[in-house]
Amino acid sequence: MTWWAWSRGSVGRLVAKERGVKRPTIADIARRAGVSKGAVSYALNGQPGVSEATRQRIIAIAQEIGFNPNSAARALSGATANAVGLALCRPARILGIEPFFMELISGVEGELSARSYALTLQVVADPDAEIAVYRRWWGERRVDGVFVCDLRVDDRRVPVLEELQLPAVVIGGPGHTGTLASVWADDAAALVETMEYLVALGHRRIARVGGLPGLLHTEIRGKAFVEAGERLGLEQSLTVPSDYTGEEGARATRRLLGAAGRPTAIIYDNDVMAIAGLAVAQEMGLAVPGDLSIVAWDDSALCQLTHPPLTALGRDIPAYGAHAARQLLAAIEGREIGAYQDETAHLTPRGSTAAPSPA
Amino acid sequence: MTWWAWSRGSVGRLVAKERGVKRPTIADIARRAGVSKGAVSYALNGQPGVSEATRQRIIAIAQEIGFNPNSAARALSGATANAVGLALCRPARILGIEPFFMELISGVEGELSARSYALTLQVVADPDAEIAVYRRWWGERRVDGVFVCDLRVDDRRVPVLEELQLPAVVIGGPGHTGTLASVWADDAAALVETMEYLVALGHRRIARVGGLPGLLHTEIRGKAFVEAGERLGLEQSLTVPSDYTGEEGARATRRLLGAAGRPTAIIYDNDVMAIAGLAVAQEMGLAVPGDLSIVAWDDSALCQLTHPPLTALGRDIPAYGAHAARQLLAAIEGREIGAYQDETAHLTPRGSTAAPSPA
DNA sequence: CTGAAAGCGCTTACAG
DNA sequence: CTGAAAGCGCTTACAG
Numbered sequence: 001m002t003w004w005a006w007s008r009g010s011v012g013r014l015v016a017k018e019r020g021v022k023r024p025t026i027a028d029i030a031r032r033a034g035v036s037k038g039a040v041s042y043a044l045n046g047q048p049g050v051s052e053a054t055r056q057r058i059i060a061i062a063q064e065i066g067f068n069p070n071s072a073a074r075a076l077s078g079a080t081a082n083a084v085g086l087a088l089c090r091p092a093r094i095l096g097i098e099p100f101f102m103e104l105i106s107g108v109e110g111e112l113s114a115r116s117y118a119l120t121l122q123v124v125a126d127p128d129a130e131i132a133v134y135r136r137w138w139g140e141r142r143v144d145g146v147f148v149c150d151l152r153v154d155d156r157r158v159p160v161l162e163e164l165q166l167p168a169v170v171i172g173g174p175g176h177t178g179t180l181a182s183v184w185a186d187d188a189a190a191l192v193e194t195m196e197y198l199v200a201l202g203h204r205r206i207a208r209v210g211g212l213p214g215l216l217h218t219e220i221r222g223k224a225f226v227e228a229g230e231r232l233g234l235e236q237s238l239t240v241p242s243d244y245t246g247e248e249g250a251r252a253t254r255r256l257l258g259a260a261g262r263p264t265a266i267i268y269d270n271d272v273m274a275i276a277g278l279a280v281a282q283e284m285g286l287a288v289p290g291d292l293s294i295v296a297w298d299d300s301a302l303c304q305l306t307h308p309p310l311t312a313l314g315r316d317i318p319a320y321g322a323h324a325a326r327q328l329l330a331a332i333e334g335r336e337i338g339a340y341q342d343e344t345a346h347l348t349p350r351g352s353t354a355a356p357s358p359a
Numbered sequence: 360m361t362w363w364a365w366s367r368g369s370v371g372r373l374v375a376k377e378r379g380v381k382r383p384t385i386a387d388i389a390r391r392a393g394v395s396k397g398a399v400s401y402a403l404n405g406q407p408g409v410s411e412a413t414r415q416r417i418i419a420i421a422q423e424i425g426f427n428p429n430s431a432a433r434a435l436s437g438a439t440a441n442a443v444g445l446a447l448c449r450p451a452r453i454l455g456i457e458p459f460f461m462e463l464i465s466g467v468e469g470e471l472s473a474r475s476y477a478l479t480l481q482v483v484a485d486p487d488a489e490i491a492v493y494r495r496w497w498g499e500r501r502v503d504g505v506f507v508c509d510l511r512v513d514d515r516r517v518p519v520l521e522e523l524q525l526p527a528v529v530i531g532g533p534g535h536t537g538t539l540a541s542v543w544a545d546d547a548a549a550l551v552e553t554m555e556y557l558v559a560l561g562h563r564r565i566a567r568v569g570g571l572p573g574l575l576h577t578e579i580r581g582k583a584f585v586e587a588g589e590r591l592g593l594e595q596s597l598t599v600p601s602d603y604t605g606e607e608g609a610r611a612t613r614r615l616l617g618a619a620g621r622p623t624a625i626i627y628d629n630d631v632m633a634i635a636g637l638a639v640a641q642e643m644g645l646a647v648p649g650d651l652s653i654v655a656w657d658d659s660a661l662c663q664l665t666h667p668p669l670t671a672l673g674r675d676i677p678a679y680g681a682h683a684a685r686q687l688l689a690a691i692e693g694r695e696i697g698a699y700q701d702e703t704a705h706l707t708p709r710g711s712t713a714a715p716s717p718a
Numbered sequence: 719c720t721g722a723a724a725g726c727g728c729t730t731a732c733a734g
Numbered sequence: 735c736t737g738a739a740a741g742c743g744c745t746t747a748c749a750g
Binding site (some may be wrong): 035051 | 735737743744
């Protein structure tokens with residue numbers, strides 16, 4: 001066993017060679033067209049150097065025999081892998097339940113597949129493993145660029161990617177992205193809008209169940225919550241940290257509702273925690289929205305499955321992913337790109353919010 | 360513009376070349392170790408042909424300079440891409456909300472990353488696009504094998520993969536997998552167990568909200584439901600087809616509950632529809648489980664977020680993915696593999712099922 | 719046990 | 735406008 005895990009390569013290789021069906025190459029096309037391999041390459045890539053008649057003949061043959069360029073050979077001569085990478089550092093149970101990532105991936109895919117770029121996915125256990133994956137991908141030339149999710153304050157991944165000069169787009173911000181490109185949305189503004197909405201309904205004691213501490217957007221929301229709470233003169237504006245899971249969301253809710261002077265409204269940092277909070281409130285005999293108003297961040301279809309349906313802060317996540325992909329492809333092409341501000345999440349009032357009942 | 364979309368390649372390539380940081384190659388290692396490139400290759404791959412002392416020296420140098428083998432070069436000489444593919448053919452909104460796929464991917468990843476295999480993901484619009492992706496991947500030698508999800512009756516993808524001799528593992532069955540390897544679970548048995556449980560509670564009118572028609576497991580469950588219904592002598596056993604979305608699940612539920620002689624229990628083909636069904640029942644003023652018992656297939660964390668929590672049919676989906684990955688890696692190595700039967704889903708009774716209240 | 723060389727399938731200067 | 739050739743970074747027979 002060697003120190004990296006490719007010792008079995010030879011087995012698969014031999015077998016693949018024996019078993020493989022013959023794939024057409026540019027040599028096959030060249031032979032049939034009576035030209036050189038170089039000419040075939042120029043023709044198929046839309047480069048000058050072949051007459052239009054020859055080009056058409058070559059393209060026709062390529063289509064006829066179902067030619068696809070060997071991606072390894074292209075990568076080896078050209079230095080682009082035609083693939084980008086996404087490393088996700090969250091436990092499986094959270095990945096599964098949060099619609100965010102799959103929606104993001106759907107949007108990313110739309111842009112990538114239009115350009116025949118592949119998406120290479122890797123689930124990692126912790127930030128160190130994620131950094132190791134970036135170094136390996138870079139060394140292997142396996143990807144031309146990467147998406148960076150779950151940006152943290154002073155994120156250690158940023159300087160590594162800068163050092164490697166691996167094109168990258170940070171999904172998150174603003175700030176703490178170093179010289180990397182990014183797409184971000186103004187969470188602070190969305191949170192303030194939500195709080196003003198609740199205050200207008202008559203709420204004076206508003207709580208927040210936050211996401212994972214240390215994530216930049218958690219910190220940004222936390223800061224905005226405190227500041228807006230003071231500005232709006234709330235009696236109470238308490239944040240309880242959580243971790244996006246239903247269990248923790250339920251626990252945080254119990255803590256908030258069990259205390260004296262309980263809040264009349266809670267804002268949750270994701271939809272899963274909000275749904276868990278709703279169940280807790282109902283369990284405790286509190287009416288939603290009569291006794292407690294609930295707002296969920298991330299307006300996925302889940303929010304409309306509950307009774308009552310949840311008022312939520314939503315935006316188009318597939319579009320967010322598409323923007324990130326477009327940024328990354330531009331970075332790979334070497335174009336100058338910076339921070340792209342995506343739409344701010346907007347509030348969709350549903351049945352889970354109302355004026356607080358007089359105490 | 361050419362007929363496939365790689366016309367811009369040259370731009371990225373040039374830029375990458377100018378910008379790229381120098382990556383170490385086996386030539387660098389050979390120079391520093393004073394041996395040939397061939398010797399370096401043998402040493403790093405654990406092949407015979409170098410003395411143990413030389414091997415250790417080479418490995419030490421490789422580690423020191425942070426060497427990673429260029430995956431394109433390996434693929435080009437060895438014919439294995441060290442990557443496998445997963446094409447998903449479902450609309451984004453369903454992909455996002457169903458925990459199944461992300462959990463499956465998590466499990467697959469665990470096996471793959473231990474062997475430094477990459478997972479290439481592609482979201483496709485329809486079965487034709489999916490088949491085109493397989494043909495392209497094969498032609499590009501981009502992947503060494505693929506996972507096939509959402510198996511259909513007489514699935515058109517099966518003969519294509521057989522023709523290409525592309526190693527594949529079907530996630531689903533039994534049957535309709537042609538000569539391809541597969542992992543499957545006995546859904547019929549799980550459904551029968553559930554029905555017997557409901558009958559034991561006293562239910563005589565049981566309905567089912569089914570998944571997408573045409574999917575093999577939908578058909579298998581449908582057949583088992585009818586047969587068991589007859590065997591158990593139910594007064595009523597009606598299946599309403601649906602599509603896994605909350606909206607359709609809600610509509611199907613309204614239809615079932617609005618009719619005369621409404622069922623006292625409903626089994627849903629996924630958790631999302633079950634949650635939607637619960638909300639509909641509550642909206643209509645029916646008590647769950649008093650007036651209506653609800654069972655969800657796919658016991659994700661979502662099922663414990665509702666009030667009451669849902670009785671569900673669950674199994675370890677990450678493990679299912681891990682088994683599929685192990686099968687696929689074996690197929691790539693050329694080992695003979697067939698159908699692997701995974702654990703049968705088991706029922707976890709929670710608050711959403713009880714004896715029906717006397718009418 | 720080790721070295722020199724061919725080859726994987728492309729792309730791209732460089733000659734004609 | 736076209737052809738012949740070098741090169742990308744590996745792996746692997748084939749000689750010594």
